Amino acid sequence: MPPHPETxxxxxxxxxxxxxxxxxxxxxxxxDRAIITHGHADHARPGHQHVLASVxxxxxxxxxxxxxxxxxxxxxxxxxxVLRIGDVDVSLVPxxxxxxxxxxxxxxxxxxxxxxxxxxxxxxxxxxxxxPVVCDVFVTExxxxxxxxxxxxTDKEIAKLLHSMTVFPERPHLIGxxxxxxxxxxxxxxxxxxxxxxIYLHGALAKLCTLYGELxxxxxxxxxxxxxDKSALRGAVVLAPPSAVADRWARRLxxxxxxxxxxxxxxxxxxxxxxxxxxxxxxxxxxxDELLATVIDVQAPEIWVTHGNETALIYQLGLMGRxxxxxxxxxxxxxxxxx
Amino acid sequence: MKPFADLLERLxxxxxxxxxxxxxxxxxxxxxxxERGYALAAIAGKLDFPGAKPAVLRALVxxxxxxxxxxxxxxxxxxxxxxxxxxWPKAEVESPPELPSVVDQLRRTPREAIPALxxxxxxxxxxxxxxxxxxxxxxxxxxxxxxxxxxxxxAQRFGVEVDAIxxxxxxxxxxYPTLFDWLERRTAxxxxxTTPVFRPPMLAHPIEDTDRAxxxxxxxxAEWKWDGIRVQLVAxxxxxxxxxxxxxxxxxxxxxxxxxxxxxxxxDGELLVIRDGVVAPFADLQQRLxxxxxxxxxxxxxxxxxxxxxxLFDGAADLRGLPFDQRRARLEAWFAATTPARMDxxxxxxxxxxxxLAGLRASARDDGIEGLMLKAAASPYLAGRPKGYWWxxxxxxxxxxxxxxxxxxxxxxxxxxxxxxxxxxxxxxGRLVPIGKAYSGYTDAELLVLDKWIRSHTTATYGPVxxxxxxxxxxxxxxAAQRSSRHKSGIALRFPRILRxxxxxxxxxxxRLETATRLIGAAAV
Numbered sequence: 001m002p003p004h005p006e007t008x009x010x011x012x013x014x015x016x017x018x019x020x021x022x023x024x025x026x027x028x029x030x031x032d033r034a035i036i037t038h039g040h041a042d043h044a045r046p047g048h049q050h051v052l053a054s055v056x057x058x059x060x061x062x063x064x065x066x067x068x069x070x071x072x073x074x075x076x077x078x079x080x081x082v083l084r085i086g087d088v089d090v091s092l093v094p095x096x097x098x099x100x101x102x103x104x105x106x107x108x109x110x111x112x113x114x115x116x117x118x119x120x121x122x123x124x125x126x127x128x129x130x131x132p133v134v135c136d137v138f139v140t141e142x143x144x145x146x147x148x149x150x151x152x153x154t155d156k157e158i159a160k161l162l163h164s165m166t167v168f169p170e171r172p173h174l175i176g177x178x179x180x181x182x183x184x185x186x187x188x189x190x191x192x193x194x195x196x197x198x199i200y201l202h203g204a205l206a207k208l209c210t211l212y213g214e215l216x217x218x219x220x221x222x223x224x225x226x227x228x229d230k231s232a233l234r235g236a237v238v239l240a241p242p243s244a245v246a247d248r249w250a251r252r253l254x255x256x257x258x259x260x261x262x263x264x265x266x267x268x269x270x271x272x273x274x275x276x277x278x279x280x281x282x283x284x285x286x287x288x289d290e291l292l293a294t295v296i297d298v299q300a301p302e303i304w305v306t307h308g309n310e311t312a313l314i315y316q317l318g319l320m321g322r323x324x325x326x327x328x329x330x331x332x333x334x335x336x337x338x339x
Numbered sequence: 340m341k342p343f344a345d346l347l348e349r350l351x352x353x354x355x356x357x358x359x360x361x362x363x364x365x366x367x368x369x370x371x372x373x374e375r376g377y378a379l380a381a382i383a384g385k386l387d388f389p390g391a392k393p394a395v396l397r398a399l400v401x402x403x404x405x406x407x408x409x410x411x412x413x414x415x416x417x418x419x420x421x422x423x424x425x426x427w428p429k430a431e432v433e434s435p436p437e438l439p440s441v442v443d444q445l446r447r448t449p450r451e452a453i454p455a456l457x458x459x460x461x462x463x464x465x466x467x468x469x470x471x472x473x474x475x476x477x478x479x480x481x482x483x484x485x486x487x488x489x490x491x492x493x494a495q496r497f498g499v500e501v502d503a504i505x506x507x508x509x510x511x512x513x514x515y516p517t518l519f520d521w522l523e524r525r526t527a528x529x530x531x532x533t534t535p536v537f538r539p540p541m542l543a544h545p546i547e548d549t550d551r552a553x554x555x556x557x558x559x560x561a562e563w564k565w566d567g568i569r570v571q572l573v574a575x576x577x578x579x580x581x582x583x584x585x586x587x588x589x590x591x592x593x594x595x596x597x598x599x600x601x602x603x604x605x606x607d608g609e610l611l612v613i614r615d616g617v618v619a620p621f622a623d624l625q626q627r628l629x630x631x632x633x634x635x636x637x638x639x640x641x642x643x644x645x646x647x648x649x650x651l652f653d654g655a656a657d658l659r660g661l662p663f664d665q666r667r668a669r670l671e672a673w674f675a676a677t678t679p680a681r682m683d684x685x686x687x688x689x690x691x692x693x694x695x696l697a698g699l700r701a702s703a704r705d706d707g708i709e710g711l712m713l714k715a716a717a718s719p720y721l722a723g724r725p726k727g728y729w730w731x732x733x734x735x736x737x738x739x740x741x742x743x744x745x746x747x748x749x750x751x752x753x754x755x756x757x758x759x760x761x762x763x764x765x766x767x768x769g770r771l772v773p774i775g776k777a778y779s780g781y782t783d784a785e786l787l788v789l790d791k792w793i794r795s796h797t798t799a800t801y802g803p804v805x806x807x808x809x810x811x812x813x814x815x816x817x818x819a820a821q822r823s824s825r826h827k828s829g830i831a832l833r834f835p836r837i838l839r840x841x842x843x844x845x846x847x848x849x850x851r852l853e854t855a856t857r858l859i860g861a862a863a864v
């Protein structure tokens with residue numbers, strides 16, 4: 001009888017710890033050995049001794065933290081390659097969240113656990129799609145773990161943006177989007193829809209967009225918004241971090257249509273409270289339906305929930321005949337893209 | 340229903356009055372009858388469906404979603420219509436019903452069959468349409484646009500005066516076919532007949548020093564400016580109504596005034612709480628505003644009366660073209676003959692020179708007086724705010740030096756500025772206690788200074804609110820200070836605004852609570 005993952009995968013204050021492998025996954029404070037699912041700041045923390053992750057995640061970490069702080073030693077693991085760490089076989093499979101995001105698959109004495117990190121199931125031109133892996137325990141996020149969160153078709157949301165640009169051809173469209181993942185996805189979706197004009201960026205987004213380009217994701221003609229002529233920004237698409245869209249930075253734009261791309265835009269009062277004129281429901285997290293579909297796809301009898309709206313999800317898992325367990329890990333969801 | 344739902348959604352997210360008017364105008368110009376008429380009725384709150392209350396919707400959602408999951412969702416979303424709309428299963432095929440059909444079927448369907456009817460609509464609709472449907476059905480539209488904006492949109496789009504719409508509005512019935520026929524020039528303006536409709540009131544300009552310098556004082560009559568709410572009393576053979584200045588029908592809140600309207604006339608006056616002939620502070624009148632049902636206790640504790648100052652119609656005779664002096668004579672004669680209960684006439688003040696009035700204005704100590712009104716003896720009764728006929732000469736504001744305590748960002752063009760300020764005064768123990776909030780009165784340059792200072796002196800944030808260290812003194816002007824149990828300080832200020840930024844003044848020298856408390860009931864000089 002293979003050992004239950006409970007006996008070898010444990011939540012600790014630093015994060016999930018794999019005993020027979022001696023490593024943490026997405027440790028929230030500096031540890032000796034860490035496997036990192038993706039580059040968002042709440043999952044990829046600086047200062048670990050040994051870091052294992054996908055090539056892209058390692059590159060993102062170096063770009064955001066600087067060489068020294070992104071792990072004293074870095075080790076890349078290719079998708080699908082199996083690496084023996086201690087007594088555990090470890091492999092990475094795509095999570096579909098942002099470029100380089102991976103689930104961590106661990107096998108120990110015939111027992112398999114998968115830690116998904118953050119993930120989504122719908123298509124994203126900037127990263128590989130989520131691959132379900134059948135397992136005994138599936139560790140999931142629950143950012144949108146309520147049945148009111150059903151993200152609409154992404155194409156419809158992009159169409160909404162393009163329509164607004166025809167209704168207000170003179171006004172710049174200022175889109176609030178997080179620096180890693182969401183910005184590049186919105187740009188790539190616009191490009192895929194045929195929009196090939198220059199797109200203007202807040203300074204905080206430029207570096208990662210360049211990195212995406214180096215990693216093979218072509219985002220077209222990108223220019224800094226900060227030095228752009230005011231007249232050049234008329235009718236243009238401008239991207240900035242959500243915190244900047246209603247703040248002083250945005251004053252350089254003349255009467256912008258303020259949009260924010262986030263799964264939270266689904267709830268009107270929440271969208272309105274953030275001062276948004278054009279809410280775009282575009283998320284890099286699984287919505288309710290995707291969470292439930294994933295639970296079925298991975299066939300795990302037991303689901304552990306790391307963070308988010310876990311109460312409803314765990315209740316629903318019970319209705320589906322699965323055992324749900326709240327890990328209540330502290331420290332996730334800070335950058336978490338959609339928070 | 341979909342175009343109406345889209346309108347509501349866009350109104351919700353649109354900042355700024357003109358942008359909202361443009362959205363409404365576009366809707367009314369492009370949607371067919373009777374849809375646009377029902378939309379207008381929905382905005383006006385004129386559609387009521389007794390068989391469809393929130394409880395019906397709650398029961399309905401239990402047939403489509405797990406109650407536990409719905410409870411968690413509702414708790415998170417906070418709005419019943421939106422929570423139901425979001426949790427409702429996705430439509431197989433989207434074919435939402437049309438607005439007129441929704442209204443029609445809700446009216447014709449027996450009460451017990453209404454839940455099933457609503458369910459079929461929700462099954463066939465997208466999220467935005469579901470929200471609009473539920474809000475329409477349960478009567479809680481809250482569209483982020485007032486009826487007044489809708490009327491302005493109609494006036495703008497169809498090239499008529501908004502007052503021309505206001506004058507007939509209360510004689511119209513949904514879905515307003517006669518209104519749209521007139522607006523699109525197919526028929527003449529509907530005649531309200533004897534319906535007790537609202538007439539747009541004549542408003543006064545604030546008088547400035549330069550205006551006073553050029554005034555021929557002998558051509559003006561003076562009255563006190565009472566601190567109540569402006570009302571229009573309309574009693575015709577067709578009915579009785581009490582209207583606010585903004586054309587809202589407030590009859591239900593003041594049944595005793597309605598009961599006293601046993602006459603045929605249209606009168607202009609001030610609604611006040613009056614006890615033993617003394618006008619009570621405005622705060623007392625507030626206890627009576629916006630109530631659909633008025634208890635006997637409220638009626639006894641806050642007795643209302645109307646102080647009349649103009650007459651628009653005497654019976655069927657339209658007096659609005661007559662000079663003010665003649666209307667006043669008609670009003671006095673009518674009053675003497677009719678002696679209506681709960682009403683008196685605002686007395687005229689004898690004066691000869693500007694100095695007489697200035698002296699009276701300065702010495703007025705009465706709670707219920709805001710200042711003086713000056714009315715040209717020859718002025719006809721004109722809708723709106725025509726220049727040169729009526730002036731208001733308010734008392735100078737009271738003022739206090741207060742300390743900035745909290746700041747919040749504004750809306751629309753001010754959304755990147757900390758432009759809403761909570762300020763306080765010192766208690767005896769040397770703590771600051773908030774006494775009011777102000778959003779206006781500063782210059783653009785002062786706003787920039789405040790915004791910059793607030794960002795670099797924030798000590799804590801509570802959601803959108805920043806708490807700042809005590810460091811800025813604001814000179815706050817206000818019309819009156821009133822006792823208030825709702826505020827920690829025990830004081831509420833009326834119309835507070837920023838008079839000056841006192842960067843020269845150390846915060847320790849700002850005013851104390853006892854100074855503020857002494858101003859309760861005081862009049863400015």
